[in-house]
Amino acid sequence: MRARRMMAAVGAAVALLGAACSSNTTAGTAAPTGSSGSTAAPGLGGTAVGFIFVGPKNDYGYNQAAYDGSQAVKAAFPNLKVLTAENVPEDDNATRVMNSMVSQGAKIIFATSYGHLNPAEQVAAAHPDVVVVQQGNIITGTVAPKNMGTYFGTVYEPVYLAGIAAGKATKTNKLGYVYAFPISQSIDNIDAFELGAQSVNPAAKTVVVNTSAWCDPGKQTLAANNLLSQGVDVITQHQDCTATIIKATEAAGKYSVGYHADASALAPKGWLTGSEWNWGPLYTDIVKTILAGNFTGSKYNANYRVGYKTGDNPFVQSKFGPSVTDETKTLMATAKANLAKADFSPFKGPVMDQSGSVIPGFEAGKVPDYATIENLTTFVQGIVGQIPKS
């Protein structure tokens, strides 16, 4: 028993050393990359594509959208087996699952949760012939390993549009936002929602409540009840399962803005609009690039972000509810056209923080790039509530 434990410890140490060495070579010089370039490009020669999801594949939300994307890959590449694993925790279990997919013939792996980044990096380091792409997180450092990349939609753009709908719909000028953890995606979304609402209704405030869980319906009920009792009349969310909050809001006769999936059926009266995923085209194009042997050095071999400016945002606007007026629709259409322009952003400066001072990087007239926006760690002026301190 003791011997086995020691062997495990030694094995872990060796793996760590290996990871450290390989990251040194990739981040170091271009010379070794060139020499190993003579061997086959990463991701070729596999018989399968692997997908791991942090939740169940039918959660009416984030994971279901990713699963649907994996099925689009299956349809587009009938010769490849598509391996999927649900409920994969964001720890060394993810590494284990991905390694087992590699041993089943997968040379391409999609790690679809924000917290799957570290395991994904470990797998990429251990298997230079396997391409691992991660959904939503950011690889830090100057150069991504040549078999690794991250990708995501600019989620905050449709959320900004939804904020316009919310700002026009509210009668109390109080909007509610239920989120899980203060990760950059959520902060961007909350800020963009409030900025969108402000752009048409300067008095609109957004009250934030977090649940410290991607899906805990009991806490969601509490969050919704408390927001409603504070006079909030439009509620949106960044949660993996969305039904509880939307049903509670509808039952109270207030407005819902969706996220992740079209849940308008749950709120026939109060549904305004929302944002939902359509991963199929992007997943398919990533796999196509890899199979052509072109992954290394491509746009996907980095932190790839798509948005309205590139025209292929996988995060799209949901359909409108019955109460959305033509005036609101026109405002949103104008804003959407603006989002496609290079000199416009929901975060075009000046953007003020909650204390009223300009956020560094968001000074007057500046149009911040995607990376700057993703690194935002503050709530903007007009948001009621604090980012929890860890």
Next chain:
Amino acid sequence: MSLVLDVAAGAVGGGTSILYAALGETISERAGVINLGTEGCMLVGALTGYAVAAMTGNPWFGVVAGAGAGGALAALHAMLVIERKASQLASGLVMLFVGLGITSLFGGSFVSRTINAFTPIALPGLSKIPGLGKVLFDHDALTYLSFLMAPAIWWLLFRSRWGLLIRGAGERGEVLAAYGYSPKTIQYLAVVAGGALAGVGGAQLSTAYTNSWFEGMTAGRGFIAVALVIFAAWDPLKAIAGAYLFGAALALSPALQARGYALNQFALDALPYVITVLVLVVLSRKRLHAAPEGLIRTLANAPVR
């Protein structure tokens, strides 16, 4: 509404599922059987309740089915520990994982279903009482039922012949046997009743409080219920206070946040569990005297097995 009233109303609404499970576990432990699988019983109750409500259109059928499912899982536990003399703690944990697995296997297709949920009914007159009315008398039918259930179970345990038999089975089964009763049968019934109540608690969570089913949605409430039984010294009436205390701990964080207070989120999220630990540390030595003898023997023997 004021902060205090919001937290109090949240405590009652959110504490009800915990209360049902704690009442059930009280009966089970009074008969000498601890069921760590209460969380699993709640989960199968939550899914079955939601599924049957979705299929029949009537949430009451869902509650009955949820009770049945929780009771059935508890019956498996009872068989293992009473008939096969398995370790109660190990068997209970197995029930938890069975519950988790079964519900995630069969639950997927119900995530996107909608049901006719229990909705809050403001009791005429009573709900108009300033403060208290909103806290106690603006809830779903299952919450009102729990107000009656706790004293009813107290009466059952301490004032009825059945209660004497249940407690007898939990203290000294031999004595019952000497009087011609079967302590096994009584234990079976108590454990199944306990699981059924946990199932009702789960069904309250899915068909009334959250109006949705999602995998693992009980999120540890079953374990809080088990800890609560010790806190309440195996007394159904004290369990009410305990359940609402934990409910309040869960309700505090969103209530403060919705009012824009700066606070340490993570400390608040840990609060229910910190309270559990503190209560157990402070009370357990004293409380253990109040425990049924059969339970003390079980717990004392556990590490040896």
